[in-house]
Amino acid sequence: MDAQGxxxxxxxxxxxxxxxxxxxxxxxxxxxxxxxxxxxxxPRRADSRAAAPSGASGGVRGRTGAPERESPAEAPERxxxPRRxxxVPEEPPNRRGRRPxxxxxxxxxxxxxxxxxMAFVLVGTAAAAYLYLEHLNDNxxxxxxxGASTGGxxxxxxxxxxxxxxxxxxxxxxxxxxxxxxxxxxxTTILLHVSKDRTNATAxxxxxxxxxxxxxxxxxxxxxxxxxxxxxxxxxxxxSLGQEERTPSCTVRTVTELxxxxxxxxxxxxxxxxxxxxxxVGGVEVCLAKDIDDPDSHLKLxxxxxxxxxxxxxxxxxxxHSVGFGGDLSRIEIQQQFLGSLMRKLKSNDTLTSPxxxxxxxxxxxxxxxxxxxxxxxxxxKDLGLELGKLNVKNLTFTTVPVLDNPAEKVKATVIPNPTxxxxxxxxxKDDVSFTExxxxxxxxxxxxxxxxxxxxxxTKSAASEVRVQIMNGxxxxxxxxxxxxxxxxDEGVTKSENAGNAPEELSKTTLEYDPDQADQARRLADxxxxxxxxxxxxxxxxxxxxxxxxTLTLGKDFKxxxxxxxxxxxxxxxxxxxxxxxxxxxx
Numbered sequence: 001m002d003a004q005g006x007x008x009x010x011x012x013x014x015x016x017x018x019x020x021x022x023x024x025x026x027x028x029x030x031x032x033x034x035x036x037x038x039x040x041x042x043p044r045r046a047d048s049r050a051a052a053p054s055g056a057s058g059g060v061r062g063r064t065g066a067p068e069r070e071s072p073a074e075a076p077e078r079x080x081x082p083r084r085x086x087x088v089p090e091e092p093p094n095r096r097g098r099r100p101x102x103x104x105x106x107x108x109x110x111x112x113x114x115x116x117x118m119a120f121v122l123v124g125t126a127a128a129a130y131l132y133l134e135h136l137n138d139n140x141x142x143x144x145x146x147g148a149s150t151g152g153x154x155x156x157x158x159x160x161x162x163x164x165x166x167x168x169x170x171x172x173x174x175x176x177x178x179x180x181x182x183x184x185x186x187x188t189t190i191l192l193h194v195s196k197d198r199t200n201a202t203a204x205x206x207x208x209x210x211x212x213x214x215x216x217x218x219x220x221x222x223x224x225x226x227x228x229x230x231x232x233x234x235x236x237x238x239x240s241l242g243q244e245e246r247t248p249s250c251t252v253r254t255v256t257e258l259x260x261x262x263x264x265x266x267x268x269x270x271x272x273x274x275x276x277x278x279x280x281v282g283g284v285e286v287c288l289a290k291d292i293d294d295p296d297s298h299l300k301l302x303x304x305x306x307x308x309x310x311x312x313x314x315x316x317x318x319x320x321h322s323v324g325f326g327g328d329l330s331r332i333e334i335q336q337q338f339l340g341s342l343m344r345k346l347k348s349n350d351t352l353t354s355p356x357x358x359x360x361x362x363x364x365x366x367x368x369x370x371x372x373x374x375x376x377x378x379x380x381x382k383d384l385g386l387e388l389g390k391l392n393v394k395n396l397t398f399t400t401v402p403v404l405d406n407p408a409e410k411v412k413a414t415v416i417p418n419p420t421x422x423x424x425x426x427x428x429x430k431d432d433v434s435f436t437e438x439x440x441x442x443x444x445x446x447x448x449x450x451x452x453x454x455x456x457x458x459x460t461k462s463a464a465s466e467v468r469v470q471i472m473n474g475x476x477x478x479x480x481x482x483x484x485x486x487x488x489x490x491d492e493g494v495t496k497s498e499n500a501g502n503a504p505e506e507l508s509k510t511t512l513e514y515d516p517d518q519a520d521q522a523r524r525l526a527d528x529x530x531x532x533x534x535x536x537x538x539x540x541x542x543x544x545x546x547x548x549x550x551x552t553l554t555l556g557k558d559f560k561x562x563x564x565x566x567x568x569x570x571x572x573x574x575x576x577x578x579x580x581x582x583x584x585x586x587x588x
Contacts, residue, residue: 133378139366142376144220145266146249148256152374153264153384158432159194161384162252162263164241166270183242184270186251188317188335191261193429194388200395200434201388203339204425205332206255208238209414211406215257217250236414248372258401258417259426265384266372273368274314277342280360281351283307284341286316287586294322313338323587329400329415333577333587336398340581343393394582397435399425402576421573428572435572436580453533461524464493468550469512469525470542474503476510476559484555487562492528498544500552507556509534510566514551515541521551529553530565 145151153159165188189206216231229244240246240254248266256262278284285307293300299315299322301308308316317335324330351357366378375381402422403415428435469488473481481499488494512531514522516538526536541549558566572578579585 136362136366136378139363140376140378140381141370142373143247143370144249145252145372145374146218146220146226146247148217148249148252148263149266149372149374150262150264152372152380153387155383155387156196158196159192159384159387160261160263161192161194162248162255162266163190163192164248164251164266164268165189165273166241166268167238185238185243186241187238188332189237189251189255190339191255191259191263191429193261193432194391195432195434198387198390199392200436201391201397202429202435203336203396203398204259204429205336205398205400206237206258207328207332207401207403207415208236209328210237210258210401210403211235211414211416212237212240212254212258214240214246214250215253217246217253219245219247219249248370259429261426261430265375267375268370269368271314273364274317275310276364276368277361278309278313280364281309281342281345281357283309284313284338284345285584286338286341287584289586289588292319292322292587294319296321329403332400336400336579337585337587340393340396340398340579340583340585343396343581347389347393392582394580395434395436396581397578398581399435399572399576399578401425402573421576424573425576435578453536456519456533456536456538457523457526459523460520461527462520464524464528465495467494467521467525468496468518468544468548469494469521469553470498470500470544470550472500472503472552472554474510474554475506475508475557476555480555480559480562484553484562488528491563494525494528496544496550498550503554507554509558510554510556511535511537512551512553513537513539513541515539515549517541518549518551525551525553530567532567535566 150160153161164186166184167187185208187208189208191204191206192201193204194201211234213233214231214235217229218226219229221227229246229250232239237254237258240251241248248268252263252266285305287305288301288303291301291303294315297315297319299312299319301312301316317338318331319334320326320328320331323334345351346361351361362378366381371381375384402418402420402425404418405412406414406416471481471484471488481501485497485499488497510531512522512525512535514536518541519538522536525531526533542552544550560566
């Protein structure tokens, strides 16, 4: 193709040859004539007054389409004349020719070119991104939750994720850590609770040697059938996974049995997860208060600060004989320090602004984790990540189930939940109470509504024998109204009480409605039952079987049983060990 064909004749800029046709709204290629020649009808302007050229087929004036086809006899008159020599000025077009096209500015030409190129790039990038997302989806391993979870987290509610680290030795180089044939027990387990308002979170570690009851576990088999794996009482917690072919859903059920908290989702990680995730972020900084040389975990580090990844990171979270008391509880503490450092690294600008690290994290995370079936796509994992990303690490608290040595053992090897403090910790998590000082919650506690609710509990209280109340079930377990009635009458002396059956509608919270004249009775009943001020609702009384004004106690979904207080604990017991993710701690 010659210069004219490429649009380069006579130093003509190709961008000048693309002209907007006002009738079609599209750009069309117009080559400037090389010399005076018979006018060739091009696309005409709508307001054109030019007549059709002599000898041409008579077109309709004002027609905006392509010119009509000429007969062969007319073709010679349409042949272009000889080309101009370079440097010879172009003769002005005759009056019957088309108007000269106004030249676009250089800025507009660049803009057009850039826009076209950017559109191409975006299309290409979108295609590549789609293929990459499909690749990440293929990386994800998802298994059934067998109905053990809530069915998946929700954006407008608190989130509970069960994180399970197995001791399965699959993967290159992992058999050297001993027990190469391990079925994969629940070696490291953390229940991560993220508050409804996303201002705080609690990571509750569950010791692997904690004595628990493992419930019966319906488990989906490969052929789609369901097999119920028999439960066991008074066994180590780590046997809730792997033992007797138990799946992660069984660990979820065991945690619910232990804490009363039902997980929304679960994630399972093996040895490889620690190695690949730490490598993906470029290492995690840890601190040691002493030199460590542990032949069992293969950890050898000097006192001070180190950045570790891969095999060294795995050795760090596995060491226990060289830290603390040399047991599993000491290892939990060093793991919490490690996870706090990993969280700080994940939230740092160094990670978030590095495309390379983010891609490596996406690869490592999707390859190393096994998730429940409701997290079976990169989109769902992304949504969960966005919710967790709202959290400030200074309000992420690490704690452990409060325990005591197992009194049934002479040689102490296992532990049991501390009956005094463990229920308090579990209840605080269930009630979405922060383990840290959060400004937003402190502000809320001083609000007018909170002050008004607290004021309802202040004042005189009548005798228990003078309290008249009818009890209704508004969402509590079946039989709760009768159970509460028996307890109030037999144990608490509230003899003027009666069972009124089911409430007309279910309530999320237990309430006590009363006439303002019965405030002293309401305060006494609230004191007996452990009702918070928010449960007291001044309103109207009803008439009991004796025709006397009576309060109405409606047991809501939050009802925990007769004699169990509904007042949320606001502070963590002093004996409970806890730390926050923003603090750098050195392993001792």
